Amino acid sequence: MSQWLPLLILATSLVPALVTFFLDQDQHRLRNTLNLGGALFKLGLVVYLLIEVARGSFHEVRFDLLPGQFLLLRVDALALLFLTLSALLWLLTTIYAIAYFHRKPNLSRFFGFFGLCVFATTGIALSGSLLTFFVFYELLTLSTWPLVVHKQNPESMAAGRTYLRYAMPSSAALLLAILWLQHLAGPIEFTGGADLSGLGSDTLRVIFVLFVVGLGMKAAVVPLHGWLPAAMAAPAPVSALLHAVAVVKAGAFGFVRVIHDVFGIDLVTTLGLGLPLAVLASVTIIYGSLKALGQQGIKRRLAYSTVSQVSYILLGAALAGPFALIGGLAHLVHQGLMKITLFFCAGIYDERAGIRRIDELDGIGARMPWTSVCFSLGALGMIGLPPMAGFVTKIYLGIGGLEAGAPWVIGVLAASTLLNAAYFLPLLYRIWFVESPSRSRPGERPLGIVAPAVLTGLAAIAVGLFAGAAVSPLAWASLIVERTYSP
Amino acid sequence: MNLPIWMPYALCGAGLVGLGLYGLLARPQLLRRILAFNIMGAGIFLLFGALARRGAVVGAIVDADPVPQAMIITGIVVAISATALALGLIVAHARAGGGEGLPGDTPGVGERDEPGADEAADDSGSADRDGRRDEREGTRR
Amino acid sequence: MSPVPLVLVLTLPLIGALAAVAVGRHGGRVATAAALATLGAALWLAVRVAAHGTVSVTVGDWTPPLGIRLNADGPAVLFLAVTAVIMAAVVLYARRSITGPKAGVDRGGPMAHTFWALLLLLWGALNVIFVSRDLFNLYVGLELASLAAVALVGIEGRRETLAAALRYLLFALTGSLLFLLGAALLYSAHGTLDLGLLAGQLGRHPSDLLALAAMTAGLAAKTALFPFHVWLPPAHAGAPPAASAVLSALVPKASLYILLRLWFDAAPDGAGTIGPQLLGALGAAAVLHGSLMALRQQRLKLVIAYSTVAQLGYLFLIFPLAAATAAIDPAGADAAWRGTLFQALSHALAKAAMFLCAGLIIEAAGHDRLDRLAGTARALPITLFAFGLAAISLMGLPPSGGFVAKLLLIDAAFERGAAAWALVVLIGGLLAAAYLFRPLAAAWRSPDGDDPDFAPVARRRQALPMALALAALGLGLFSDGPAGLMGGLP
DSSP: OTTHHHHHHHHHHHHHHHHHHTSOTTOHHHHHHHHHHHHHHHHHHHHHHHHHHHTTOOOEEEEEEETTEEEEEEOOHHHHHHHHHHHHHHHHHHHHHHHHHTTOSOHHHHHHHHHHHHHHHHHHHHBOBHHHHHHHHHHHHHHHHHHHTTTOSHHHHHHHHHHHHHHHHHHHHHHHHHHHHHHHHOSOBSTTOOOOTTSOHHHHHHHHHHHHHHHHHHTTOTTSOTHHHHGGGSOHHHHHIIIIISHHHHHHHHHHIIIIIIIOHHHHHHTTOHHHHHHHHHHHHHHHHHHHHTOOBHHHHHHHHHHHHHHHHHHHHHSSSHHHHHHHHHHHHHHHHHHHHHHHHHHHHHHHHOOOBGGGGTTHHHHSHHHHHHHHHHHHHHHTOTTSHHHHHHHHHHHHHHHTTOTHHHHHHHHHHHHHHHHHHHHHHHHHHSOOSOOOOOOOOSHHHHHHHHHHHHHHHHHHHTTTSTTSHHHHHHHHIIIIIOO | OOOOTTHHHHHHHHHHHHHHHHHHHHOOBHHHHHHHHHHHHHHHHHHHHHHHHHHHHHSSOSSSOHHHHHHHHHHHHHHHHHHHHHHHHHHHHHHTTOOSBOTTTOSSSOOOOOGGGGOOSSTHHHHHHHHHHHHHHGGGO | OOOHHHHHHHHHHHHHHHHHHHHGGGHHHHHHHHHHHHHHHHHHHHHHHHHHOOEEEEGGGOOTTTSOEEEEOHHHHHHHHHHHHHHHHHHHHHHHHHHSTTOSSOTTSHHHHHHHHHHHHHHHHHHHHHHBOBHHHHHHHHHHHHHHHHHHHTTTOOHHHHHHHHHHHHHHHHHHHHHHHHHHHHHHHHSOOBHHHHTTTTTSSTHHHHHHHHHHHHHHHHTTOTTSOTTHHHHHHHSOHHHHHHHHHTHHHHHHHHHHIIIIISOOGGGTTHHHHHHHHHHHHHHHHHHHHHHHOSBHHHHHHHHHHHHHHHGGGHHHHHTTTTTTOHHHHHHHHHHHHHHHHHHHHHHHHHHHHHHHHHHHHSOOBGGGOTTHHHHOHHHHHHHHHHHHHHHTOTTSHHHHHHHHHHHHHHHHTOHHHHHHHHHHHHHHHHHHHHHHHHHHSOOSSSOOOOOOOOHHHHHHHHHHHHHHHHHHHTOHHHHHHHOSOO
């Protein structure tokens, strides 16, 4: 019982992906059924897993790679959070992608790599050791490159090149950090942490910096963020997945694991690394928002917004104290829901109405009401006004900052809110309050293309409104922090 | 001075090895290189034989150790096959338009250009030649 | 314990070669039969050794030092098995490329006749090398392998390939003679050429250092160590793709194998520290130089050939990491040994896959120039995917054999306290990513103008490199078993 469930969950992403590679372009029905079926099955298994874990059962799979090196999958509370988020969003993105691509070419190839990407993300969520984490982290890079260059045009190829230029060196840094640390302290599992007490402070600092470089690339931390805006050349479902679920979250997730499970927040603070990291996160938050102001392309503006928002999670992880971490972990979910809504809508705008730039948004609210309402919900959530989810995050992060003796965090959060408003409100104004130059109503069909956005948009409101409920992401984050990180 | 009987042969062998190695490395012409290879081989065999005789003087083996002798014979056979292959390749190379030495070894001794000779069935022929010349001549292009 | 599989593994390829010569035009069928039979024998032997330990045969029941002993232990059997898998795939591939309707050469011409014989001779020679424990036997095997390989390089008969073959021959012959010189000196000093009997004795006699140096130099030249690598790119790029696969994947591994046996089985403690460090430094230089040259190439086969130069460089890192330290640091030395073997084996599988992919691309497109490969993704999806998987192993990314090798080598470097070698491995991986993604992207992108003409290639043939690439990945996923067979540093 305790062995097969994690493996089965992984298989529900891997098997459809591998089978899809062999399908012909024209076998639409089979391909869609396979992928949707896999996603639904996975979600079902995850729910089952949640119930099992609530009942107290323990799930772990160990796979011997070499004498002395092994791969470890383990289900703990944090893993479950990330896993549930990714399973849910994968299902919705699959529905969206099917509707978005409709009859475009190379679909078997796309869905094959898409499935591999989710497989890698699931593996990252379920990783129980640093080495396992690395294996799936690299698989993620390898499976997302074909998605970024999917369109095969020069712009996409250039985006792919940039992506690799950032990804490869940072992964080398990550591997170096992991192997170095393991050489000093033995194989490192997340539960129970590593015994780093006997190691030299300077060595640990260098290793930590290597970790920051390795994880910071995917988490789009300044100055390693450059690949993210470039990757906007990919089709919308790819951007949605990359930004909300897979790549950036994997980086952020990695940070939480390394800071809290490997080093431990106390050690990080003692080494004097917590504060610089918090500062780095803050710089990224502000810088991302500033750059977003200057972007005319919708997707690029959203990209820089992601750069900024993901660092909230990093900020939460870096500050010592439970409130900050709760805020950060909750934001993992909140940002995921809000950003994916925004990208879904951006994709619909692009596909149905040819809108790619801010100035083309005039009056679209009347012509594409559903999409625009969802977009607005996402945008308002990003700005962080109550009762949206973003507001909850900021409250917790602010309290966390005070707790950690860094009251300037509140200033950063306030500035970020203002900047978010500055680059989102004008969009909303254009959408709703400006006359449209044309009268046509671009269809918001098929249902599959709009429904996911509606669902995530509503979810984004719900997690904010009902943040106090026992099953909200916030409550979940509190549970994680309580159980795992406080003595 | 009472030299052991095997010493001149060993020294001669060592000398031949040196000469052969020099010829192999320093001479651009292919035939000379093959000759040098043969000289070097002969030197090694001579050395081997001398050392075998030395073994006989030192140890309890009568006259000369038979094992190195067997190896020398095998070695000669191997060297002959290698030489045969080398000569065959040199002749084929010359027939296909190659010169005395290998291209890129020395500027003067190179291939004669025959336009038709390389239009082989494999279409990568001309691109092949361009690419290789690029790679050989480095920055000249 | 029955030595039958061991004997079969040696004799079947040689008999097959003779039969192929006799049969002439139908050599392909004979070769296929011999290949599959030898593959079976190799796998049988592997299973036998995995279950019961080393299988040994003394020829004619004459024991060393007069007799010859053949020994199949863990590492030998791994190399035999990988060689058999690669050779079988190459034979199946070449059936259509040498004598099929796609063949670029006259079907009745000399290449069709001699190719099979040469390939099988090469295979037999490699097998002899892997199981021999006797320096002279190794010399004969090495020579046979080199001559067969040289002939394969020049088989197409064009001027450039003949020149490449001649250059290869000169390097190979020099290397063999240096090896023979070393063997002669060792014999005169110790009275035996058996590696087992020499073990522990090397280093006692003053001429041993010279012998070891000569043999190492000769073998290093054959393994294309920088700066003796200049023969490799033109030779491997000029040979027919089926031959290139074997030349890059297997032939340098044979000379490396002898080098490893010589250094680690016969344990020269008198090697000092300069020799191993020098070899490691040259290996690092090979990694850098090969990678940088690969980045500049315009033809796919040359990229792959320079990649071989770079990847072979990793194999020399074992010297600074493990030589003369086994007593001080057994864990690190074991890791270095296993890492090197994993690197050799997974590189063999991945490189063979890559050359077969290149061959298929040349068949479809008529050329292998990188700037005109756009659109290959649509024409040859399986081939390109196989190329990508093979590239993953060469880059050392999970979940491949190359990744396992990288892990072990970096671990060994840390154990030894010599982190610089770890950096060499990491930077090498980055450079490999750079020069392998370049052709991958070139083939992936869509063509600017009209769709170029691609001749169709059967899916079954595309499955061959895919199988090899998957084997390279499998070596990483199921690495526990092979690691057990490899054992620790001998």
